[in-house]
Amino acid sequence: MSFEVTILGCGAALPTSKRKPTSQFVNCNERFILIDCGEGTQNQLRKYGIKFQRINHILISHLHGDHFFGLIGLLSTMHLLGRDKGLTIYGPKELEQIIRIQLEVGGSKIGFKIKFVVLDNPEGGILFEDNLIEIRYFPMRHRIPTNGFRIQEKPKERSIIGEEMKANNISLKAIPFFRQGLDFTDENGQIHFADEYSIASKTPKSYGYCSDTSYFEPIIPHIKNVDVLYHEATFLEAMSKRAKETFHSTAKQAAEIAVKAGVKKLLLGHLSARYESNEAHEAEAKTIFENTEVVEDGMTYLVR
Amino acid sequence: MSFEVTILGCGAALPTSKRKPTSQFVNCNERFILIDCGEGTQNQLRKYGIKFQRINHILISHLHGDHFFGLIGLLSTMHLLGRDKGLTIYGPKELEQIIRIQLEVGGSKIGFKIKFVVLDNPEGGILFEDNLIEIRYFPMRHRIPTNGFRIQEKPKERSIIGEEMKANNISLKAIPFFRQGLDFTDENGQIHFADEYSIASKTPKSYGYCSDTSYFEPIIPHIKNVDVLYHEATFLEAMSKRAKETFHSTAKQAAEIAVKAGVKKLLLGHLSARYESNEAHEAEAKTIFENTEVVEDGMTYLVR
Numbered sequence: 267m268s269f270e271v272t273i274l275g276c277g278a279a280l281p282t283s284k285r286k287p288t289s290q291f292v293n294c295n296e297r298f299i300l301i302d303c304g305e306g307t308q309n310q311l312r313k314y315g316i317k318f319q320r321i322n323h324i325l326i327s328h329l330h331g332d333h334f335f336g337l338i339g340l341l342s343t344m345h346l347l348g349r350d351k352g353l354t355i356y357g358p359k360e361l362e363q364i365i366r367i368q369l370e371v372g373g374s375k376i377g378f379k380i381k382f383v384v385l386d387n388p389e390g391g392i393l394f395e396d397n398l399i400e401i402r403y404f405p406m407r408h409r410i411p412t413n414g415f416r417i418q419e420k421p422k423e424r425s426i427i428g429e430e431m432k433a434n435n436i437s438l439k440a441i442p443f444f445r446q447g448l449d450f451t452d453e454n455g456q457i458h459f460a461d462e463y464s465i466a467s468k469t470p471k472s473y474g475y476c477s478d479t480s481y482f483e484p485i486i487p488h489i490k491n492v493d494v495l496y497h498e499a500t501f502l503e504a505m506s507k508r509a510k511e512t513f514h515s516t517a518k519q520a521a522e523i524a525v526k527a528g529v530k531k532l533l534l535g536h537l538s539a540r541y542e543s544n545e546a547h548e549a550e551a552k553t554i555f556e557n558t559e560v561v562e563d564g565m566t567y568l569v570r
Numbered sequence: 571m572s573f574e575v576t577i578l579g580c581g582a583a584l585p586t587s588k589r590k591p592t593s594q595f596v597n598c599n600e601r602f603i604l605i606d607c608g609e610g611t612q613n614q615l616r617k618y619g620i621k622f623q624r625i626n627h628i629l630i631s632h633l634h635g636d637h638f639f640g641l642i643g644l645l646s647t648m649h650l651l652g653r654d655k656g657l658t659i660y661g662p663k664e665l666e667q668i669i670r671i672q673l674e675v676g677g678s679k680i681g682f683k684i685k686f687v688v689l690d691n692p693e694g695g696i697l698f699e700d701n702l703i704e705i706r707y708f709p710m711r712h713r714i715p716t717n718g719f720r721i722q723e724k725p726k727e728r729s730i731i732g733e734e735m736k737a738n739n740i741s742l743k744a745i746p747f748f749r750q751g752l753d754f755t756d757e758n759g760q761i762h763f764a765d766e767y768s769i770a771s772k773t774p775k776s777y778g779y780c781s782d783t784s785y786f787e788p789i790i791p792h793i794k795n796v797d798v799l800y801h802e803a804t805f806l807e808a809m810s811k812r813a814k815e816t817f818h819s820t821a822k823q824a825a826e827i828a829v830k831a832g833v834k835k836l837l838l839g840h841l842s843a844r845y846e847s848n849e850a851h852e853a854e855a856k857t858i859f860e861n862t863e864v865v866e867d868g869m870t871y872l873v874r
Binding site for chain 2: 372
């Protein structure tokens with residue numbers, strides 16, 4: 267099962283030729299999720315060879331243009347390419363109206379069902395789950411209501427060692443118990459140990475997405491122990507005043523959040539257009555948290 | 571004085587990596603005009619090195635997404651780059667609401683004045699004029715209300731041959747007459763001929779833009795004798811039925827319009843994504859009108 271994040275755009279409000287507006291494509295156990303959808307996202311998907319009809323869930327963190335202006339174009343293109351499979355869009359409540367009005371004026375009928383799910387619980391919550399994954403949202407602190415996201419695999423059942431069971435003539439009735447890690451007592455009162463007939467699956471992995479937000483400790487429980495955290499770092503610490511005023515973070519602050527949340531790897535993005543290179547951000551964050559990388563458009567990061 | 575058209579995008583509803591959604595940048599006598607603004611137009615302006623703060627007029631032909639989804643992003647970026655100079659946007663009446671609602675939800679204040687001018691006169695008319703240029707619009711035939719545009723230089727006054735006037739001791743009072751091509755009779759009743767003291771300026775040039783439309787002869791008077799005509803050619807004649815159904819044109823039809831309007835040069839664009847190369851369109855149109863060229867993103871065409 268794959269779990270990986272492709273950066274489609276990692277720029278801030280003002281895009282540059284190197285850093286397009288925010289969007290990420292996440293494949294979590296073959297569930298295909300788009301997080302945010304800045305202008306030109308459909309173009310980036312095309313450029314990096316991602317089939318966008320696979321996307322079933324689109325999460326929009328907030329309604330600043332660099333996070334959603336590309337949504338209407340993507341939906342139109344999905345329609346023109348003949349999509350008939352439904353799509354769910356999760357985001358602020360005004361989003362549906364904005365999309366519907368633009369389709370109406372063009373006299374366009376979208377040939378697939380779009381379901382809008384409003385994310386406005388101040389406590390956050392689960393926005394999607396199935397047998398394999400779970401996606402949660404949680405409020406951050408920005409100029410307008412903004413959510414972060416946590417995508418995680420569900421704990422998997424243990425794998426059965428079929429040959430071992432057969433060799434020892436263990437009843438098939440034991441399987442559900444072994445899968446849960448429970449020992450099994452047969453009709454003769456004999457105990458068979460789960461450890462001997464099954465092996466633990468890989469630990470479930472998790473990904474946290476926090477853009478845009480100022481330094482905001484209440485997000486920590488929501489991203490606790492994620493394997494990979496993407497946190498915005500619009501500024502360097504030298505501009506911490508500006509970061510505070512605009513409700514953004516510095517590279518150092520992102521690293522502090524990573525340490526306090528006990529994450530394994532930190533990805534930084536959403537760098538202001540004033541920073542041409544990534545080096546200063548990476549260096550600043552690494553003084554606090556070593557396993558840091560500044561992302562680039564087109565790169566794919568494994569969650570492991 | 572320059573008069574040139576840069577193609578920022580010449581694709582149809584479904585953009586490709588080679589042909590972006592519709593947008594053109596026109597410099598007519600240092601008046602800077604953007605015609606249509608598909609998704610990613612700001613990116614194309616950047617790519618081709620066009621300073622977009624110079625743009626003072628944005629003309630939107632109609633409200634299909636491939637002609638205006640990039641407008642909101644362009645306005646946001648103009649604001650972020652510190653624009654304070656006003657901007658006028660000409661288009662269908664619903665456009666203002668679509669733009670305003672998107673700015674509102676983001677809590678964004680645009681730091682410059684935007685004036686919306688609704689183009690809904692079924693006769694068309696002049697949408698802008700000053701001492702040097704004039705821009706007209708006219709309805710075409712498409713699935714939703716759609717306008718074409720004609721941008722033209724105003725006739726220029728004749729240039730005065732100063733040395734000749736001085737040598738013959740002609741009164742400065744004669745200048746306004748000579749500029750208009752009128753002869754001047756002095757206080758002694760002597761006639762001085764305009765031809766001898768002034769020369770005619772270059773003939774005013776004109777550019778016509780027709781996208782999107784089905785074959786529609788009523789546009790002909792509006793684009794009569796333009797030096798350069800851009801006309802959509804979404805399909806080839808083999809798909810004329812599909813062209814009719816979707817209110818688009820074929821390359822042959824565009825060429826027929828060019829002939830009937832007596833234009834000097836024909837540019838074809840808005841090719842359906844199904845056509846990878848330009849050759850068939852060019853060949854088809856040339857059987858009717860030789861001076862035809864299929865445009866490409868990034869190319870600049872002189873109006874002369």
